[in-house]
Amino acid sequence: MTTKRTVSLASRNESGVGAGDVTTQMTGQDVLANGFNSYKEGYETIEKSEFGQQFRKLFHYVLFPLSVLVLMPNLVMLLWYAMSKCDGSYSHLLSLFYDRSIIDVLLKVWSSVPICSLFSISVIGGYFAWALFWMKVLPGRRVEGPITPNGNVPLYKDNGFLHYTVTMAGFTILTVILKSFEMSPSIVYDRLGELLATIIIFSIFFCLFLYLKGLYAPSSTDCGKSGYFIFDYYWGTELYPRVFGIDIKVFTNCRFGMTVWPLLVCCYAIKSYELWGFVDSMIVSTVLQLVYITKFFIWEAGYMQSLDIILDRAGFYICWGCLCYLPALYPATSFFLVEHPVVLGNFWASIIFGFGIGSIAINYLADAQRQMVRGANGECLVWGRKPEIIRAKYRLESGEIKESILLASGWWGLSRHFHYVPEILLAFWWSVPALFTYLMPYTYVIFLTILLIHRSYRDDHKCGKKYGEFWHEYRRRVPRRIVPYLF
Numbered sequence: 001m002t003t004k005r006t007v008s009l010a011s012r013n014e015s016g017v018g019a020g021d022v023t024t025q026m027t028g029q030d031v032l033a034n035g036f037n038s039y040k041e042g043y044e045t046i047e048k049s050e051f052g053q054q055f056r057k058l059f060h061y062v063l064f065p066l067s068v069l070v071l072m073p074n075l076v077m078l079l080w081y082a083m084s085k086c087d088g089s090y091s092h093l094l095s096l097f098y099d100r101s102i103i104d105v106l107l108k109v110w111s112s113v114p115i116c117s118l119f120s121i122s123v124i125g126g127y128f129a130w131a132l133f134w135m136k137v138l139p140g141r142r143v144e145g146p147i148t149p150n151g152n153v154p155l156y157k158d159n160g161f162l163h164y165t166v167t168m169a170g171f172t173i174l175t176v177i178l179k180s181f182e183m184s185p186s187i188v189y190d191r192l193g194e195l196l197a198t199i200i201i202f203s204i205f206f207c208l209f210l211y212l213k214g215l216y217a218p219s220s221t222d223c224g225k226s227g228y229f230i231f232d233y234y235w236g237t238e239l240y241p242r243v244f245g246i247d248i249k250v251f252t253n254c255r256f257g258m259t260v261w262p263l264l265v266c267c268y269a270i271k272s273y274e275l276w277g278f279v280d281s282m283i284v285s286t287v288l289q290l291v292y293i294t295k296f297f298i299w300e301a302g303y304m305q306s307l308d309i310i311l312d313r314a315g316f317y318i319c320w321g322c323l324c325y326l327p328a329l330y331p332a333t334s335f336f337l338v339e340h341p342v343v344l345g346n347f348w349a350s351i352i353f354g355f356g357i358g359s360i361a362i363n364y365l366a367d368a369q370r371q372m373v374r375g376a377n378g379e380c381l382v383w384g385r386k387p388e389i390i391r392a393k394y395r396l397e398s399g400e401i402k403e404s405i406l407l408a409s410g411w412w413g414l415s416r417h418f419h420y421v422p423e424i425l426l427a428f429w430w431s432v433p434a435l436f437t438y439l440m441p442y443t444y445v446i447f448l449t450i451l452l453i454h455r456s457y458r459d460d461h462k463c464g465k466k467y468g469e470f471w472h473e474y475r476r477r478v479p480r481r482i483v484p485y486l487f
Ligand SMILES: NC(=O)C1=CN([C@@H]2O[C@H](COP(=O)(O)OP(=O)(O)OC[C@H]3O[C@@H](n4cnc5c(N)ncnc54)[C@H](OP(=O)(O)O)[C@@H]3O)[C@@H](O)[C@H]2O)C=CC1
Pocket: 146, 305, 306, 307, 308, 363, 367, 370, 404, 405, 406, 407, 408, 412, 416, 419, 420, 423, 448, 451, 452, 455, 459, 462, 463, 466
């Protein structure tokens, strides 16, 4: 409960905001009572019985995270095995299970590669050293992340794009040097299995370290535990852990996951070139992925305001996910194309490329629009008109009332997560060069669709809790979740 103090929450005219604002006049107490409680009530009706509550708790804190912890490392290795040893065919992979038990198949897969070999330790260790070095020394403007529920404002060095450029340049130089020794970075394609196995094992211990660090030496007050070890290990115990000044989530998500992805895509393209020469399907898919990743690094400061950073703690889900799952799955279409080259011809290659670039552009514009409106405090034009905005109030843990802008026009007026539509489409466009004979090249698009639908619910839940009645007002104005008029 907050102390009963009156706060004027609708200083619309004082702040000089335009016609699209919500004109709600409430006290701080009213907002917190009406907004937060109504949301909570809706949530609590689901948990009617004592049994229901207990089961929900058990599922949320133990069963679900435990399943993810057990399944994901094995699924990553099975994905690699299907890609490299089963001709990219899931039915071929499934046929292994006909005459063997699951354990036998998993043993076969894991034992087919050396774990922690000198090669894999050198490659992964070498990349870690490279990324940490440049992350530390490259300059960048200081960017403030959004204020956390505990009132902390995390600071970042915005050197992601520079880091990406230096790394891609370094990769090009390394490729030339290796060539003079008759070697090639395509060895990464040949030995991906042992690299994945090694990083999986390393990351499991790394997440344990993060769990302990959050409990015994947290970097800020945005930390804590639920009391369930499995859940805390899976979810993390700290929002913004730093080690020797290195922001762990920036490292795992951006300097590792998002940077290793383009490196792998390039290694696979080189392998394809070595096998077949120039193949247009590989080129289209590779260039679209590289444009998308370049866009990500241009927008990296914006990523610091996304769910991964402001809501998800540094645990197995995000850190293990970005160290292992992302490098295995996200470039999977390129891996597939190495052994399944397709000649598209200029016409289809240009059509696919054009749609891919269009989708990337719309996704970027939607993300940028929201940031622009917030940055300009609503004093700007959206699609040539004054933006419709909601000045949404929320309360920090300390009880302090803050204000944020919710944009309800432009891309954000079409649906509440319209930017997910081009995000899914762009992934489709870089997968479709593999055509439709196999399911494998669409694994990422399928995963992404599920992830983003689930994420839209998570975000609604988070924003409903944070903004209460203001979020409901936004939902009334923009009723569709992702697809305009439909869903
Ligand atoms: N390829 C992949 O695997 C994935 C890619 N993505 C992409 O990453 C990017 C970021 O997406 P994501 O992190 O999911 O979420 P968003 O960038 O949409 O961030 C969600 C946050 O934005 C704020 N917000 C919500 N609605 C509005 C509004 N109408 N006006 C202003 N602010 C609003 C809220 O934060 P606040 O608390 O600040 O109000 C909300 O929690 C997108 O381009 C997405 O497509 C996302 C997930 C997976």
